[in-house]
Amino acid sequence: MIQPAEPSKTPVLSVEGVSKSFPGVKALDGVSFEVRPGEVMALVGENGAGKSTLMKVIDGIYQPEEGSVSIGGETVALQSPQDAKRRGIAMIHQELSLVEDLSVAENLFLGELPRKSLGRVDWKKLYADSRRLLDRLNCQFSPRALIRNLTVAHKQLVEIARALVYETRVVIFDEPTTSLTDRERLLLFEIIRDLRSQGVGIVYISHKMDEIFELSDRITVLRDGTPQGVLETAETDEDSVVERMIGRKVSHAARTDFRSGEDVVLQVSDLWSRGAFREVSFELRSGEILGFYGLIGSGRTEILEAIFGLRKCYRGEIRVAGERLDKHNPEEAIARGIALIPEDRKENGLALSLACDRNLGMTVMNQWGNLAHPSREKRLFEEYREKLSIKAPGPSYPVDNLSGGNQQKVVIGKWLATEPRILLVDEPTRGIDVGSKAQIHQLLRDLAAEGYAIIVVSSEMPEIIRVSDRVLSLYEGRIVSELVGEEISEESVGRAITGVGELASTAHDSNTSPES
């Protein structure tokens, strides 16, 4: 534990030696954690490192078995989130919890609207109080606005404002930027800095290292429920934080392993889909990873869906190993050796309430005929638990109970089980921690080396650069540039998207016609 530097810096929140177990797992083991007034304390760790459990202890959802929590130097036994809120701890969750059809002001004071006689709502006071709160965050919008009509960023501001209704001493942000645009993110950071200057203690939880280094004063690292030390942000760097998180060194050797691929396994020529993309032509070779980079709405996901038969196209054709796809449905795609690992694993990847083996068997079932084969499902589970090091106790374990990274491995497993030649991977590491990310990147590289043809769609440029042998940049539904091997860099990929105004026509021409 770091001692407070000066008396005025008594931690506003301090957790001492907290332990918490669940059946079969010690989620927290002697964890200490503190936040001083007017600082941003980042909390990092892989999924399952105990961040959420620690936050639930601080929020009064869990009661620790050992150790203590003190707020403003006074030891407290928090019994519920309401309790924590009353004592000045505000939690801003990843999922917003606002009532869409009520006004901003009503949401701010939900459950405790100011009253006049006979229980009537004192609207005047409500709006005045709300205005004051919003002003504190420099919000321009009216307290009378309906939540439904606000942008995600503004909703988040309302959520933060709600935290300030009480005398707030600590605000906890849990992955707050996931659904924000860049500009909205900057706005949020400004507000966090503002809160900090007002003497509020901030806890900032994120997987994104750049944000942590931009914002935080100190960093607490957790791994497997045990503390890995507190670092001064100014005196450390990304690598040493990640090393503490994952417990091993990270290497940054420049890539030399570009592969050019062998036979053409997938040919897309002049493919058009209404409202999504147009004139899309490219080839994919076995043994290469083709990166699709573009902003949300650039058509990248839609192209994958079209290849996989989930989206209608009104022009163009798709050939697998020279033969045309003609039914355009997932069954045909799977039968021809195409696999799509979708972006949203909870919606499209997994049947969460079912067991691991059932999920793994889902894609291969079509090859089994009419009878189910529980023993094959169990074998699939054993095989992929081994291959992908899925942390799951048994085949009948519900996937719902696995961590995000392990769920993603089940999704990858169920697709590898179809023995595909072409892997379409959409945002393979969204919401996944650094350690698992690296594992999944390595896995993709290994698969390519084994001869799989892979398309990776990602909105994270580092990811695209780390895994791709070739990058196609997309802009508003068109392919605007192609970069091969050593041409791929942050700069070149970035330029392809931003300088698109002038490049669009030329790059596009050079790209579509000769290939098809």
Place this chain on the structure above:
Amino acid sequence: MPSSDDSSGELTSGTRRAAAQPPRASGPPEAGPDPVHQQSQEALHEAEEAVVAGGIGARFRALLGLDSPDFSWTKVLAKQGILLAFVIAMVGFSLASDRFLSFDNFSSVLRQSSIIGIMALGVTIVVISGNLDLSVGSMLSFATILVVDLHDKIGPAPAMAVALVAALACGAINGTLVGVLRLNSLIVTLGMLSAIQGFTLIYSGGQNADITNQSDTWFAFFGRGEIAGIAVPILLFLGLAIILEWVLHGTTFGRRIFAIGSKASAAEYSGINRVKTVFFSYLISAFCVWCAAVVMGSRVMGSQNTVGKGYELLVLAAIIVGGASLLGGSGKISKTVIGVLLLGFIQNGLLLLGFSYWTQWLVTWVVIIVAVWLDVGARRGRLLSPYA
């Protein structure tokens, strides 16, 4: 999630921990929403599997989760509530009425429950796939009227065949509207409930139908016959239950039903043909209704044109009492059977105790509400507080 990094979860470590800790760790630690309960449910699950070969004592302990690391009676009640309710009802009625506990009475309850039961089996499959089928009541009226009316006109076998085609056609309409056009199954089958009843009334001209020559037609076998002293309707009910249990757990079709019910879009992304599967589930439901109609017509040897009115609710009640989630993805044929029997015995017991026939409606719905309560309680891990 803290629980997820756990690679142990095995029975042994869990048991040891249970011994070290008091079984019900003083309220608050239980208050957490997911990890604790998922973990414990999982432990229950694992325990079940581990003792399959372990004798009756072990099975019983596993059933009640006595070996689970965080055992509590709330969870037992919530998880096995239906079975407990069944046992309690049986013991209670046996004590209250000396006529209840007899082979004849049991046999008559089973026979009476078999029609609802046969229908409930098919609807269970629809419910597991995440849809509803409320049209089964009218479909029963329609098929029964057809089979009874045509029996004298074209003979029993052709009459049964026509009724089968008619039932399957109704099922196909449901399947097309819900499966192909993706309309909401509640609305579609509610509409079909009304439409088929209307069609039945038009067909029958508002008249009830009868079989005139009741004594020597082999058609009587289905409702009145016996094999080895057991009534044919009961055998049909149990036989179909066994077959559909196998369909759900032994075929890829069953796998697809569960997958679609659990997460339809993930199932589609996996290459599962949702249209075909949903369509087929409604055909199965219609087939079961046809079986029920044959039993009904054969037993009564006649039919009112609204004979199945209200059956859809009893069917749904049995399924809910059996613990299938109306949101899909979970449910068991065996539990539906218990649900059917529980409602049947409660109805019978109440009649024996001298309560009016109408009381059963009241009691049925009390039982349903309690069943839903227990089900939700199981997921929350506590019965009285809405907070997880």
